[in-house]
Amino acid sequence: MFLSNLIMLNDVYNKKIMLVYGGEDVEGVVSVKSAANIRNSLVNLGYNFCEFEFNQLGLKRKIQQERPDIVFNAMHGKWGEDGILPKILDYENISYTHSGYYASSIAINKALTYQIANSLDIKTPQNRILISKESLLNSFIYKDNNGFSKSNKIILKPNSQGSSIGCYFFDKETIRKQNGLLKLNKEEEDFVRNNKESYYIIEDCFDGFELTSGIFNNKHIGMIKITPNADDFYNYNAKYTAGQTTYQVNPDIKKDLYDKIKDNTLKIHKAIGANFISRCDFIVNNEQTDYVFLEINTHPGFTQTSLIPKMISANYNFNLYNQNFKDKTKLANLSFYDKMVDMLIQNASVSTI
Numbered sequence: 001m002f003l004s005n006l007i008m009l010n011d012v013y014n015k016k017i018m019l020v021y022g023g024e025d026v027e028g029v030v031s032v033k034s035a036a037n038i039r040n041s042l043v044n045l046g047y048n049f050c051e052f053e054f055n056q057l058g059l060k061r062k063i064q065q066e067r068p069d070i071v072f073n074a075m076h077g078k079w080g081e082d083g084i085l086p087k088i089l090d091y092e093n094i095s096y097t098h099s100g101y102y103a104s105s106i107a108i109n110k111a112l113t114y115q116i117a118n119s120l121d122i123k124t125p126q127n128r129i130l131i132s133k134e135s136l137l138n139s140f141i142y143k144d145n146n147g148f149s150k151s152n153k154i155i156l157k158p159n160s161q162g163s164s165i166g167c168y169f170f171d172k173e174t175i176r177k178q179n180g181l182l183k184l185n186k187e188e189e190d191f192v193r194n195n196k197e198s199y200y201i202i203e204d205c206f207d208g209f210e211l212t213s214g215i216f217n218n219k220h221i222g223m224i225k226i227t228p229n230a231d232d233f234y235n236y237n238a239k240y241t242a243g244q245t246t247y248q249v250n251p252d253i254k255k256d257l258y259d260k261i262k263d264n265t266l267k268i269h270k271a272i273g274a275n276f277i278s279r280c281d282f283i284v285n286n287e288q289t290d291y292v293f294l295e296i297n298t299h300p301g302f303t304q305t306s307l308i309p310k311m312i313s314a315n316y317n318f319n320l321y322n323q324n325f326k327d328k329t330k331l332a333n334l335s336f337y338d339k340m341v342d343m344l345i346q347n348a349s350v351s352t353i
Contacts, residue, residue: 012346017042017049018068020075020085024056025196026165027077030240034302035074041341042072044334054079063092070348071096072341073299077162078196081299082108090351097344099298100351103273107298108160110201114293116271122264122293125203126151130159133198137189141180142202144172151204156188158197162297164234166191169205206292208285210234211253213265214300214311215278217343220262222315224307225251242305249314254288264293274298276347279308302341312340 019042021035022028035051042049052062054075071089073096079085083104089096099107106112114124131140142154154175157167168188175182182202184192192200210226225248228234237244253261265280279300284291300308313336321339325331334342 012070013046014048015069016066017047017070017072017345018062018066019049019051019072020054020080021051022053022055023075023077023079024054025077025161027081027162028054028075030301030303031074031076031080033240033304034076034306037302037304037337038072038074038341041335041338044338045342046330047345059085059088063088063094068094070094070345072345072348073098074302076299076301081162081297082160086351093350095348095350097348098277099275100273102351103275104298106272107274107278107296108162110157110159110295111199113268113272113296117264117268117293120264120267120271122268123291125206125292125294127154128201128203131200131202133192133195133200136182136184136192136200140182142175142182143180144175151206153205154202155205156182156200156202158195159199159201161195161197162295164239166195166197167233169233206283206285208283208291211251211261211282211284211291212307213261213280213282214308215265215269215274215280216276216308216312216316216340217347218269218276220266221308222250222311223253223258223261224249224310225253226307239301240303240305245305247307247310249310253284257284257288257291261291268293268296272296272298275349275351276344277308309337309340312336316340 019035019038021031023031050066071094073080073085075081075085081104083101086096086104087101090101111130114128117124152172154170154172155167170182211223212226213223214221226234227246229244229246261282268280269278277300279297281294282291283294300306302309318339321343322331
């Protein structure tokens, strides 16, 4: 459901909103930070809302108690971002923000997303291998296909986790000297052993800079070049600690490359059935002659360092929103962030697939 079709159904302000956030994995911390900003906007907008800090056993009881009209899905990671919460809400016939079960379950699965991207002729990292947790912990032998890659490093990452959690780098020459044995150090082994993730991806690193490309209201809203200040990798600390990363909104990107990445972003958003908002991450070589797609995120963060809010603040035109907002006195006190939250709620729906 799009805003242009909805024309701001202002009676939605009489409906009950339930803000769901938190979670039982490491991304729950990020969700709590997102929810703090969303909560402020719900207050500013005058919504009647309740909150639920997620726990699996209490979810159904909370829904039955509150009977919300709309759920604002502020969760990241398991349950919220992998499509389980949307699936439950579909069953209960309760509208919710962001994408539904189908799109969310695809996007959280990197291997499946890569397959869809490749079917759309979208470039992805080379020499990709999907391996089980058990294989990784039991003397896994890595075979490098040198004929198709110039990279001297590989990255190991969980197939279904975000926020760069559990990503580790290995030097190919070192692996060759070990007769192909991929040796995990204690930190790496402990993470894999204790993590609930069942499958991991190994792929070639692609040298260059990270570029993220955003969708809001199902339209492309720009790009951001990401440069971590302390590390070569945009890790958890760089993502969620203020001052650790330099963000260049609307960077100087060659037009032909910009157009390709914009097209790729819209294609993958549409192909998986994402709703209203998403973000695609790419790596671009320094010469800006080549790139690879990394992933699509159907539940991008709403924290103080998050990327989609930066793009919306810089680029999104709220003229239609402003024209159709009835209370002009209230409108004068709303921030772009408040409007962004409001538009997500106004476009909440139950998925049909």
